[in-house]
Amino acid sequence: MIRSIILSSDRRRFLFGTLSAVALAFAASAVSAQTTLLNVSYDPTRELYQAFNAAFVKDWQQKTGQKLTIQQSHGGAGSQARAVIDGLEADVVTLALAYDIDAIAERGLLSCDWQARLPNNSSPYTSTIVFLVRKGNPKGIKDWNDLVKPGIKIITPNPKTSGGARWNYLAAWGYALKQPGGDETKARDFVTQIYRNVPVLDSGARGSTTTFVQRGIGDVFLSWENEAFLAINELGKDKFEIVVPSLSILAEPPVTVVDKVADKKGTRAVAEAYLKYWYTPEAQEIAARNYYRPRLAEVQARHAEQFPTVKLFTIDEVFGGWAKAQPTHFAEGGVFDQIYKPAR
Amino acid sequence: MLVEAQTSDMLLPIPVAAARPQAALAPREESPAVRLALTAVALAFLGLFIVLPLVVVFSEALQKGAAFYFSAFAEPAATAAIRLTLLTAAIAVPVNLVFGVTAAWAITKFEFRGKSFLITLIDLPFSVSPVISGLVFVLLFGLQGWLGPWLAENDIKIVFAVPGIVLATIFVTFPFVARELIPLMQEQGTAEEEAAIVLGASGWQTFWRVTLPNIKWGLLYGVLLCNARAMGEFGAVSVVSGHIRGLTNTMPLHIEILYNEYNFAAAFAVASLLALLALVTLVAKSLLELRLDRRKP
Amino acid sequence: MTTARLTWRQPSVIPGFGITLGVTVTWLSLIVLIPLAGLFLKSATLGWGKFFEAITSPRVLAALEISFGIALAAATVNAVFGLIVAWVLVRYDFPGRRVVDAIVDIPFALPTAVAGIALTALYAENGWIGGLLEPLGIRVSFTPLGIFVALIFIGLPFVVRTVQPVLEDLEPEIEEAAASLGATRRQTFLRVILPTLFPALATGYALAFSRAVGEYGSVIFIAGNMPLVSEIAPLLIVIRLNEFAYAEATAIAVAMLIASFALLLAINLLQRWARSRGRG
Numbered sequence: 001m002i003r004s005i006i007l008s009s010d011r012r013r014f015l016f017g018t019l020s021a022v023a024l025a026f027a028a029s030a031v032s033a034q035t036t037l038l039n040v041s042y043d044p045t046r047e048l049y050q051a052f053n054a055a056f057v058k059d060w061q062q063k064t065g066q067k068l069t070i071q072q073s074h075g076g077a078g079s080q081a082r083a084v085i086d087g088l089e090a091d092v093v094t095l096a097l098a099y100d101i102d103a104i105a106e107r108g109l110l111s112c113d114w115q116a117r118l119p120n121n122s123s124p125y126t127s128t129i130v131f132l133v134r135k136g137n138p139k140g141i142k143d144w145n146d147l148v149k150p151g152i153k154i155i156t157p158n159p160k161t162s163g164g165a166r167w168n169y170l171a172a173w174g175y176a177l178k179q180p181g182g183d184e185t186k187a188r189d190f191v192t193q194i195y196r197n198v199p200v201l202d203s204g205a206r207g208s209t210t211t212f213v214q215r216g217i218g219d220v221f222l223s224w225e226n227e228a229f230l231a232i233n234e235l236g237k238d239k240f241e242i243v244v245p246s247l248s249i250l251a252e253p254p255v256t257v258v259d260k261v262a263d264k265k266g267t268r269a270v271a272e273a274y275l276k277y278w279y280t281p282e283a284q285e286i287a288a289r290n291y292y293r294p295r296l297a298e299v300q301a302r303h304a305e306q307f308p309t310v311k312l313f314t315i316d317e318v319f320g321g322w323a324k325a326q327p328t329h330f331a332e333g334g335v336f337d338q339i340y341k342p343a344r
Numbered sequence: 345m346l347v348e349a350q351t352s353d354m355l356l357p358i359p360v361a362a363a364r365p366q367a368a369l370a371p372r373e374e375s376p377a378v379r380l381a382l383t384a385v386a387l388a389f390l391g392l393f394i395v396l397p398l399v400v401v402f403s404e405a406l407q408k409g410a411a412f413y414f415s416a417f418a419e420p421a422a423t424a425a426i427r428l429t430l431l432t433a434a435i436a437v438p439v440n441l442v443f444g445v446t447a448a449w450a451i452t453k454f455e456f457r458g459k460s461f462l463i464t465l466i467d468l469p470f471s472v473s474p475v476i477s478g479l480v481f482v483l484l485f486g487l488q489g490w491l492g493p494w495l496a497e498n499d500i501k502i503v504f505a506v507p508g509i510v511l512a513t514i515f516v517t518f519p520f521v522a523r524e525l526i527p528l529m530q531e532q533g534t535a536e537e538e539a540a541i542v543l544g545a546s547g548w549q550t551f552w553r554v555t556l557p558n559i560k561w562g563l564l565y566g567v568l569l570c571n572a573r574a575m576g577e578f579g580a581v582s583v584v585s586g587h588i589r590g591l592t593n594t595m596p597l598h599i600e601i602l603y604n605e606y607n608f609a610a611a612f613a614v615a616s617l618l619a620l621l622a623l624v625t626l627v628a629k630s631l632l633e634l635r636l637d638r639r640k641p
Numbered sequence: 642m643t644t645a646r647l648t649w650r651q652p653s654v655i656p657g658f659g660i661t662l663g664v665t666v667t668w669l670s671l672i673v674l675i676p677l678a679g680l681f682l683k684s685a686t687l688g689w690g691k692f693f694e695a696i697t698s699p700r701v702l703a704a705l706e707i708s709f710g711i712a713l714a715a716a717t718v719n720a721v722f723g724l725i726v727a728w729v730l731v732r733y734d735f736p737g738r739r740v741v742d743a744i745v746d747i748p749f750a751l752p753t754a755v756a757g758i759a760l761t762a763l764y765a766e767n768g769w770i771g772g773l774l775e776p777l778g779i780r781v782s783f784t785p786l787g788i789f790v791a792l793i794f795i796g797l798p799f800v801v802r803t804v805q806p807v808l809e810d811l812e813p814e815i816e817e818a819a820a821s822l823g824a825t826r827r828q829t830f831l832r833v834i835l836p837t838l839f840p841a842l843a844t845g846y847a848l849a850f851s852r853a854v855g856e857y858g859s860v861i862f863i864a865g866n867m868p869l870v871s872e873i874a875p876l877l878i879v880i881r882l883n884e885f886a887y888a889e890a891t892a893i894a895v896a897m898l899i900a901s902f903a904l905l906l907a908i909n910l911l912q913r914w915a916r917s918r919g920r921g
Contacts, residue, residue: 038588046605073587074601078883080587085885086486087496088504088586103885107488158866160880200783201866203876206604214608215765217783234606332884337700340868374826379733386729387741389722393794394747396770397759401751404762443668450661456650460909462665464902467909468673470799471851471901473875474753474858476894479882480676483683483891490679515672523848527841528806530916537655547656562806569802572750578858579753596752603758615755622750626743634739 035270036069040090042077042163042253043206044227048125048290049094055286056277060270068270076204077163084109084258091262091271094255096163099322101254110259123252124278125292128310129171131243132212132221132228139219143245144175147220148193155218157208158201159329159336164251165205166330168222171249173329174318178247192339213240224251225307226291250312401619405612416602416613424590425598425614428506432594433574436513440570444521445563449551451522452529453537463526469518477515478583481508504586509594512580517570524566525559532558561633568629572622677898684891695892700868701877705893708874709900711785712853715792720846723800724838730801731808745801748794753858760791761863783865788873791859796849803845804838811837840912847908851901 041049053070060068073080073088081100084090085107095101098115105112115122133141139152147154157165169191176182176190200217202208205227212221213235220243223231228242255275262268277283284294288303300307319325329335374382406413416422447466451459469477485502486492495502502508536558540550556563578596585592593601595614602611650658684692695701730742748756764771764781771782781787811834819829857875864871874897881890 043604046601071588071591073589074604075587076883079879082882082885083504083586086482086488086503087492087501089501158880161876161883199865199867201868203861203866203879204604206606207862209606210603211783215761215782216767217765231606330884332881332886332889333698337868340700382725383729383733383735386722386726390726390741390744392770393790393797394744396763397756397794398744398747398751400759400762400769401755404759443665446661447665447669449657450665453655454650454653454658454662456658456662458649460906460913462669463909464906465669465673466665467848467851467905468677468898468902470848471855471905472677472898473855473878473894475875475878475882476680476855476898479890479894480680483679483887484676511672515676518672523844524802524806527803527844528810530840531807531810534653534655538653541654541656550655551657565802565806569746569749569798572746576750576752578755582858596754599752600754603754612755615752618750618752618755619747622746623740623743626746627739630739630742 034067034069035267036071037091037267037271037274038071038073038089039092039094039274040073040080040084040088041094042080042096043074043204044096044164044224044230045094045253046072046074047230048226048287048292051286051290052278052283055282056274059277059282060273066270070274076161078161089261089265090258091265091267092255092257092275094253096253097166097322098252098254099326100163101256102322104258109261110256114256115254117256118275119279120295121252122254122256124255124275124283124295125253125287126295127225127251127253127292128248128312129168129222129245129251130225130228130248131245132223132231132240133219133243135239135241137241137243141220141243144172144190144247147172147197148190152197152220153199153218154194154197154220154222155200155202155208155212156198156222157205158203161203162205162208164224164227165208165222166325167224167249167251169329169336170315170319170325171222171245174249174313175245175247177318178313188335191335195336195339209235225293229291244308244310247311247313249318250314252314398619401612401616404608405616406609408609412609413613416610417617419610421590421593421601422598422610422614425593425595426617428509428593429575429595431506432510432513433571435510436517436574437567437571439514440517440521441563441567443518444523444525444566444570447522448525448529448559449555451526453534466519466522469515470523472515474516474577474579475583477580478512481511481515481584503584504588505592508584509581509592512584513574513577516577516580517574520570520573521563521566524562524569528559528562529555561629564629564633568622568625571625572618575621576618680891680898681895683888684895687888687892691888692892695889696896700872701874701893703869704872704874704877705897705900707785707788707870707872708854708897711788712792712796712850712856715789715796715853716846716850718793719796719800719849720842723797723845723849724804724842726797727801727804727808731805745798748796748798753795753856754862756794757791757859757862760794760859761787764790764863782863783871785864785871787863787865788860788871791863792853792856795856795859796853799849799852800842800845803841803848807838807841836915839915843908843912843915847905851905854897854901 039049039053049072053072057068057070060066073090075083077096077100081093081095081103084093084104093101093104098121101110101114104110105114118124131141133139139146141147141152146152156168159165159169172194173187173191176187177184179186200211202211205224208221209223209227209231212218213231232240232242255278257268257271257275262271279295281296281299284296284299288294288299288306291306293307294300294303315321315325327334417426451463482503483489484491485495485508487496502511536554537550540554545553576596578600581594582597582600585594585597587593587597589601595618599611599614602614687695726745730738730745761782762768764787766772766775766780766782768782771780774781779786781790815833816829819833824832855875857873857879860873861876864873866872866876874893878890878893881893
């Protein structure tokens with residue numbers, strides 16, 4: 001009798017164990033049936049990826065029948081790259097500049113030739129640097145050389161903490177370099193003069209937008225083209241206007257799959273499809289609607305009046321790529337730091 | 345002899361001017377003018393530095409109307425953030441409560457060497473920059489950190505997941521309860537506990553019946569502050585969160601996201617919820633204290 | 642007593658020394674000391690020469706000076722006004738006192754970023770207070786003065802909340818005794834009340850200060866972040882991190898931590914000394 005009691009209690013335990021195991025397995029399978037991708041991105045792409053993700057999820061379900069969830073993480077490009085290096089399990093990264101992805105590659109999380117894996121340097125959309133000025137352009141700012149005039153206040157984020165601000169800096173440098181008689185020394189002087197006119201260095205692009213728009217500080221805001229459009233539409237159509245300089249930089253925000261994570265999670269196929277989807281006309285249209293310059297000629301043509309033609313130079317042409325530009329200009333003690341040398 | 349010194353806590357230096365003749369006329373309270381002036385200074389200071397920023401938060405939150413205000417909390421990302429914040433506080437606060445009482449007991453009821461050193465170590469998380477409070481856990485548990493590779497092999501996620509957020513919150517709010525209790529219990533001394541023990545009470549009985557009633561309001565303060573800070577912590581949590589929308593964003597991080605999306609009204613609405621929560625709990629505590637104290641003879 | 646009597650502590654009839662101290666030290670080690678040791682180890686990978694270099698570059702020195710200098714100023718203001726606020730809240734009754742009492746804790750509850758944004762909005766040239774100060778030529782937002790304001794905001798509750806409970810617990814008999822012995826109110830305050838409050842006030846001061854030194858979230862919004870002018874040390878740490886220079890970043894952190902720790906320890910020792918003197 002005692003034996004049967006023991007048995008029954010054992011049986012009960014066994015039953016409980018089986019049931020809970022079944023429940024767990026069921027829960028686990030329910031989770032695994034839904035593939036999840038994590039896209040780690042920088043700040044100004046929130047609206048862009050909201051639209052793009054919705055389109056891709058639909059497309060993917062039509063093609064494979066699989067229901068996909070895409071999680072987004074946004075933040076400053078540098079700190080986002082650091083998070084991935086330190087173990088944030090991103091299947092794909094879509095950052096502001098190639099240098100940040102290079103840094104991830106350096107730690108062995110993805111292949112070093114990542115930039116050759118997709119067309120157009122792995123940048124499916126581009127942008128450039130433009131000026132946002134107050135309505136009516138009261139200070140008459142037309143081009144880069146107007147920025148160094150005395151009394152002009154320029155708002156730009158800190159290139160040390162913001163990826164977008166590095167494009168601003170390099171655009172100004174490239175402009176000075178390409179002027180008649182321009183050389184390294186002149187470019188350095190020009191950029192130094194620009195930063196002498198900067199009263200606030202916010203840590204990120206959106207912080208700078210708020211400083212310029214909400215706080216009313218500054219005469220001109222150096223901004224990604226897409227951010228300038230967004231700021232006008234979101235914060236005041238009748239308060240600001242965009243000035244396009246004669247020459248600017250082709251900003252190429254790159255995208256890639258994080259090999260180690262995708263392989264571990266078994267999401268490589270969908271992650272690759274996700275990024276390849278960018279090069280379809282539908283996705284390019286989404287980019288254009290979110291004020292990013294599309295790569296496909298047909299989509300470009302459709303939005304020609306939105307994106308004025310600017311003479312653009314690339315970072316590879318002028319600076320020999322990020323691998324060279326970053327240490328020279330933005331590393332500790334680099335050219336940017338020298339602008340702020342204490343007066344002695 | 346030294347135990348005796350502890351019990352004579354109440355003896356304080358009496359002014360030398362003690363022998364003045366007009367003793368009976370000496371004021372026991374400030375004159376009305378001084379009282380008014382001090383109250384005015386205190387209120388002006390608080391108004392300028394705390395109330396006005398608070399007014400900004402609420403006026404921005406309500407600028408699009410009450411309907412919009414409440415819709416800010418209904419959004420799935422917002423409810424997820426609120427849930428995560430509540431979960432984090434629900435773990436961090438009790439943990440720090442137990443620790444705080446234990447530490448305060450050890451520090452205030454006994455005399456030992458290195459006490460100041462120990463108190464300073466408990467204070468330390470206050471002086472660690474929030475940026476660093478997050479970073480230390482990334483250095484420890486991150487993929488490039490000391491334990492990271494082992495954790496990754498065993499598929500245990502700490503940073504950029506909920507455990508990391510909880511750890512960073514515990515770290516940041518670590519000193520609150522202890523810090524609230526230590527000065528209070530120091531001021532109260534050890535005489536009552538010693539009497540209880542001598543009269544035959546056990547350690548637990550002494551704590552529950554003698555110490556706890558003496559420190560209950562201070563303890564509640566500490567818990568409420570610890571809770572407010574746990575819910576409001578931004579810097580440290582931001583470093584370890586990974587910012588995955590709907591998954592690892594706490595309320596403060598959700599506020600930042602809304603703000604960065606130029607959704608100012610919603611951002612301040614969520615912020616006002618945190619402020620309101622703190623205000624309501626603290627006022628409630630205050631009223632409760634008043635009622636219970638009145639009931640006492 | 643079951644625990645062995647150790648020479649480094651004085652005997653007491655109260656039980657629980659071993660267990661409470663044991664739990665305290667263990668938990669402290671797990672949550673605070675081991676993680677911070679990781680920080681020290683990381684900075685040690687630099688070696689002495691580079692460590693020293695990392696914390697003595699002009700930028701870093703300027704940032705440390707700004708962080709420590711302004712934190713000291715803000716803590717001093719907070720010590721004075723915090724004491725007044727605590728005094729008024731404990732001793733006087735006025736309508737809405739309990740709400741005002743609760744409001745003191747707002748800086749704990751409000752995320753620092755929100756505080757920074759609200760203060761910036763308030764003190765910017767187009768803000769409520771900034772607009773009033775602008776004609777006087779005073780700029781707060783985007784200047785070191787802005788950092789000062791933010792640090793006052795985050796530090797105030799530390800002073801009020803450490804002084805307040807002690808003030809509440811102060812025995813009225815002592816003041817009565819002093820008064821009946823002929824002390825003026827000022828004398829009673831300076832010689833009786835203030836010495837009793839001193840330990841708590843010193844602690845509040847030290848906490849407000851050390852919290853202010855490391856503050857990041859609220860300051861970056863209002864500071865303007867100009868190198869050498871309004872760039873705080875924690876921002877420099879973030880900058881180093883974004884350069885992927887973890888060791889250099891931790892070096893600055895370690896330097897700040899040691900300085901804060903030394904100050905906190907000094908104040909805690911001073912406080913103990915004051916207490917033992919107070920006991921006569």
